[in-house]
Amino acid sequence: MKVTVNIIYSETNNNTHLFAKEMIKSGTVTDIKLQEGNIKYDYYLPIDNLNELLLVDEWVSQDAIDLHHKSPMMKKLQT
Numbered sequence: 350m351k352v353t354v355n356i357i358y359s360e361t362n363n364n365t366h367l368f369a370k371e372m373i374k375s376g377t378v379t380d381i382k383l384q385e386g387n388i389k390y391d392y393y394l395p396i397d398n399l400n401e402l403l404l405v406d407e408w409v410s411q412d413a414i415d416l417h418h419k420s421p422m423m424k425k426l427q428t
Contacts (some may be wrong), residue, residue, distance in 0.1 A: 351388065352411055357378035358402040380422060386413025405415065 358365045369392045372378050381390045388405035409415045418424065 350410060352408050352414055353389075354364070354404075354406040356404040356406065356415070358404065359400060361400055363399050365400060369394075369402055377422065381417070384413075384417055384420070384422075386410060386416065
């Protein structure tokens with residue numbers, strides 16, 4: 350069963366946009382999209398709130414998400 354996770358990041362001073370740009374520039378987003386089981390990993394920016402960012406993260410199964418969360422990439426992101 351496909352699983353979709355929507356995460357809203359909320360920061361001040363445009364930090365959410367800077368975070369997304371760095372994730373893209375560093376290649377992290379591409380690496381996540383290449384992980385087995387990933388269907389979608391995209392950021393969306395609200396027009397009326399520069400301090401928020403929506404991540405739509407979609408996987409083929411809960412097992413695929415669990416493997417992603419255990420990957421070295423996630424440990425790197427948490428630091």
